[in-house]
Structure formats: C-alpha cells, structure tokens
Amino acid sequence: MRRISQVFGLCITLILAFSLVPEVHGMTFNDIGESHRAKEEIFYLATGKIANGDLAGNFKPNSTVTRAEAAAMIGRALQLDGDQRATEFNDVGSNHFASGYIQEAAKLGIITGYRDGSFQPDKPVVRGEMALLISRAFEYNSTTITAASHQLLSMGIAQGMADGSFGAKESIKRSDFAVFLARSINAEMRLLGQEASFNKSRYVTTNNLNFRSGPSTLYSIKGKLNSSDKVKVAYYIGEWAYIESNSKQGFVHSAYLSKTDVTDIEGILKNKTLIIDPGHGDQDPGASGYGLLEKNVVLDTSIRLKNYLEDSPFNVKLTREKDVFLELWERVAFAEENNGDIFISVHANAFNGSATGTESYYYRSANNSYVKESKALATYLQNRLINAWNLSDRGVKEKNLHVLRENSMPASLVELGFIDNKSDNAKLASAEWRQKAAKALYLGILDYYYHYEGLKDISYLYENLGASPSKKLH
Numbered sequence: 001m002r003r004i005s006q007v008f009g010l011c012i013t014l015i016l017a018f019s020l021v022p023e024v025h026g027m028t029f030n031d032i033g034e035s036h037r038a039k040e041e042i043f044y045l046a047t048g049k050i051a052n053g054d055l056a057g058n059f060k061p062n063s064t065v066t067r068a069e070a071a072a073m074i075g076r077a078l079q080l081d082g083d084q085r086a087t088e089f090n091d092v093g094s095n096h097f098a099s100g101y102i103q104e105a106a107k108l109g110i111i112t113g114y115r116d117g118s119f120q121p122d123k124p125v126v127r128g129e130m131a132l133l134i135s136r137a138f139e140y141n142s143t144t145i146t147a148a149s150h151q152l153l154s155m156g157i158a159q160g161m162a163d164g165s166f167g168a169k170e171s172i173k174r175s176d177f178a179v180f181l182a183r184s185i186n187a188e189m190r191l192l193g194q195e196a197s198f199n200k201s202r203y204v205t206t207n208n209l210n211f212r213s214g215p216s217t218l219y220s221i222k223g224k225l226n227s228s229d230k231v232k233v234a235y236y237i238g239e240w241a242y243i244e245s246n247s248k249q250g251f252v253h254s255a256y257l258s259k260t261d262v263t264d265i266e267g268i269l270k271n272k273t274l275i276i277d278p279g280h281g282d283q284d285p286g287a288s289g290y291g292l293l294e295k296n297v298v299l300d301t302s303i304r305l306k307n308y309l310e311d312s313p314f315n316v317k318l319t320r321e322k323d324v325f326l327e328l329w330e331r332v333a334f335a336e337e338n339n340g341d342i343f344i345s346v347h348a349n350a351f352n353g354s355a356t357g358t359e360s361y362y363y364r365s366a367n368n369s370y371v372k373e374s375k376a377l378a379t380y381l382q383n384r385l386i387n388a389w390n391l392s393d394r395g396v397k398e399k400n401l402h403v404l405r406e407n408s409m410p411a412s413l414v415e416l417g418f419i420d421n422k423s424d425n426a427k428l429a430s431a432e433w434r435q436k437a438a439k440a441l442y443l444g445i446l447d448y449y450y451h452y453e454g455l456k457d458i459s460y461l462y463e464n465l466g467a468s469p470s471k472k473l474h
C-alpha cells in the first residue's frame with residue numbers, strides 16, 4: 001500500500017515538473033478550441049482568474065478590450081484591491097464591475113482618466129495604449145507609447161503588424177490582449193530568444209515555500225523551497241517574484257524572500273567580526289564545583305557557539321580555542337586587533353553553593369562608549385539563556401569588569417549559572433545543556449543584529465534552526 005502511493009506520488013511530481021503551463025481541470029470556453037492560437041495564454045490567465053469568460057462560457061476572443069476590462073485584468077494580475085467602490089471618475093459608479101480595479105489602477109498611475117473627469121470605461125483600448133498600460137503596470141518604465149511599444153517588441157511580449165508597424169492606433173482583440181498579458185506575467189511564454197534577465201539574488205526566508213507556475217495561490221505548485229535557498233529574481237508581478245531556482249522558473253510570494261541581495265547580506269555579515277571570549281584557562285581554572293572547572297565548561301560552550309556562527313556568514317574569532325592562559329588585557333587587545341564588532345565573554349559563577357541562576361553584564365566607561373549597545377546585547381543574550389536553561393533570572397547588570405571597561409565595542413559578559421550549585425552544575429556538566437546554551441547565545445546575537453542594527457534580512461538564519469526573532473526591547 002505504502003509503495004503504491006509513493007509511486008503514484010512520484011508520477012504526480014513528474015507531471016508537474018514537466019508541464020510548462022498548469023493543467024486546467026474542467027476549464028473550457030465554448031469559443032476557444034484545441035487549436036486556437038491563443039489557447040495556452042488564455043487558459044493561463046483563466047487559471048489565475050485574471051481573465052474570465054462570460055456567463056454562457058464564451059471567452060469572445062475577437063471582441064475588443066474595453067478600458068474597464070483592461071484595468072480589471074491588469075488589476076487581477078497584480079492582485080490589486082478589486083472590491084467595488086466609488087471612484088474619482090464621474091462615469092464609473094461603485095456598482096460598475098471594475099470600479100475597484102479602475103480606482104486602484106488610477107491611484108497607482110497605471111491608467112488615467114480624461115480631462116473632463118471621465119474614465120470612458122467602455123471605450124476600446126488601442127494597441128499603443130495597451131503597451132503603455134503594461135509598461136506602467138509591470139514597471140518597464142516607458143513614458144511614451146513609442147517607447148513602450150518598442151520595449152514590448154524587444155522583450156518578446158508583443159509582435160508588430162503585418163506591415164512592420166506596431167499598429168499603435170489599432171484596437172486590440174481580447175485574445176491578443178491575453179497573449180500580451182500572459183507573456184508579461186510569465187517570461188517562459190515570451191517569444192523565443194527573449195529570456196528574462198535574473199539579475200537579483202535573494203535568500204528564501206521560510207521552509208516549505210511553494211514555488212508556483214503563476215503569481216497567485218490559484219496556480220499549481222512546481223516545487224518547494226526552503227530557508228537559506230538562494231534564488232535569482234527577474235521581476236515582480238505585484239507581490240509575487242518571478243524567480244529561477246535549479247534552472248526552473250516560476251513564482252514565489254516575495255514576503256518569503258530577503259529584501260536585500262544575497263551578496264549584499266553576506267558582505268555585511270562577513271564584515272561583522274564577533275569576538276567570543278571563553279573565560280580563564282590553563283593555570284587559571286576559574287570557579288569550580290562537583291569536579292567541574294569553569295575554564296573547561298566555558299571553552300566547550302564557546303566552541304559550540306563558534307560552530308553555530310561558522311554556519312552563518314558572520315566572521316567569528318575566539319580569544320582562545322585551547323586550554324591556554326590569557327591575561328585580561330590580552331583578550332581586549334585581541335578584540336581590538338581583529339576589529340571586533342561585538343565582544344562576548346563566557347563565564348560560570350560561584351558563590352556559596354546555594355546561589356543559583358543566570359546573569360549578564362555590561363559597563364559604561366570612557367573607553368567603551370557603546371553603553372546602549374552593550375546593554376541591549378547583554379539583554380538579548382540573557383533573555384535567550386533564561387529561555388533555554390530556565391534557571392532563575394538574576395538579570396542584566398552593570399559591573400566594572402576589565403574586558404567590558406577596556407574594550408571599545410559593544411561588550412557583554414555572561415555567567416551561565418553557578419558551578420558550585422548542584423542543580424546549576426548539572427546543566428553546566430551536560431554536553432546537551434551546553435549545546436542549548438550555545439544555541440541561546442547564537443540566537444541572542446542574532447536578536448541583537450536583527451533588532452538593534454535592523455538587519456531584518458538575517459531572518460533566514462533563525463529559520464535554519466526552526467527559530468524566530470525575539471520580541472524587540474524597548
């Protein structure tokens with residue numbers, strides 16, 4: 001049973017992968033036969049409910065396109081708000097079928113009315129006007145009919161007339177309008193040799209993102225994309241991006257793509273050097289309890305944190321990666337020499353055996369003017385640690401510590417827990433819990449950059465771990 005369904009599933013996948021245009025189930029028009037020259041484009045638009053037939057099931061391919069119909073088809077393609085409503089035009093009332101699209105398209109400057117305040121919704125569209133409408137709707141940025149016509153010809157969207165002209169003053173049939181509109185939306189339908197240019201790169205920022213054959217959820221799913229996948233973007237149809245992934249082309253909703261180019265994001269993050277400072281080392285064991293030494297616990301946790309950071313474009317440097325001794329001034333000198341962007345020192349506490357909990361520090365000093373940044377960093381780290389370890393929250397505190405005072409970058413020191421306290425010690429002693437602490441520190445660092453530096457495009461890094469940004473601090 002299981003095997004049969006798997007084979008069946010594979011067949012479905014293959015069918016979807018190889019069909020250029022989605023299968024249109026049960027969709028027919030009485031007047032569009034199998035061999036109609038615009039059949040593919042008309043059904044492509046009908047699938048997305050961009051173009052409709054009449055109630056009798058006719059598409060009327062040879063009828064002219066009115067200005068109202070053109071506004072509605074373009075509006076549906078862009079998923080504009082088509083709810084019928086009052087308009088700024090004296091001849092389009094709120095009960096006109098296209099009033100919402102006409103008003104919205106006018107507001108966006110895609111279509112304009114006439115000087116006398118009318119829109120003339122029933123006036124047929126001529127080819128030159130159509131070229132200008134398409135240029136404005138899809139942001140080809142032509143400002144004249146001549147420029148727009150040339151552009152549509154050069155992009156493989158429109159063909160000239162038999163006499164070689166564009167026929168700018170000729171009225172346009174519904175079937176021709178459908179062909180031009182479908183080719184504008186989906187570059188795979190353009191005339192041969194007119195490839196879309198995929199000149200932007202973006203990260204996918206969510207898992208299981210549907211990759212579709214058209215710019216709405218009405219279109220079939222060609223595949224799935226996951227967080228951190230890099231895709232190439234050619235253009236946008238409303239909120240939908242026309243992308244290329246693994247040499248397949250199609251649409252994804254742009255809300256799930258990074259706002260910045262992949263190379264720009266990577267460039268920004270590569271320039272951020274994060275200094276991680278495992279406390280103590282060698283002859284300085286730090287605190288101890290139940291046979292556990294602070295220097296070992298914090299080194300292991302820091303290396304686990306380094307591993308998280310090395311899976312991201314951030315540049316990470318540890319002050320020590322072995323059991324070696326470093327003076328406090330050497331730790332600061334290391335951070336300064338490496339042009340650290342932030343500094344995080346990792347420690348464990350000790351007191352009287354009964355004290356318990358996690359705390360984080362920052363400091364204000366003449367050297368370190370990054371007080372607000374340091375406090376924000378400490379707070380994001382503290383919140384994530386409390387969340388992950390669930391020890392008592394001893395808070396974010398100001399403390400005069402050498403590595404916080406002498407550094408000239410946002411700096412925080414975290415005390416994971418009390419090594420001489422039995423329950424805190426149990427977590428410090430566990431590789432599994434140290435992994436959780438490292439992940440918490442990593443997420444705290446992301447929170448700092450996401451909120452404090454406003455790097456919203458690192459959301460994909462959270463997604464990689466199935467996490468999401470914390471709440472922003474006030």
Ligand SMILES: [Zn+2]
Pocket residue numbers: 279280286287294347348
């Ligand atoms: Zn310490």
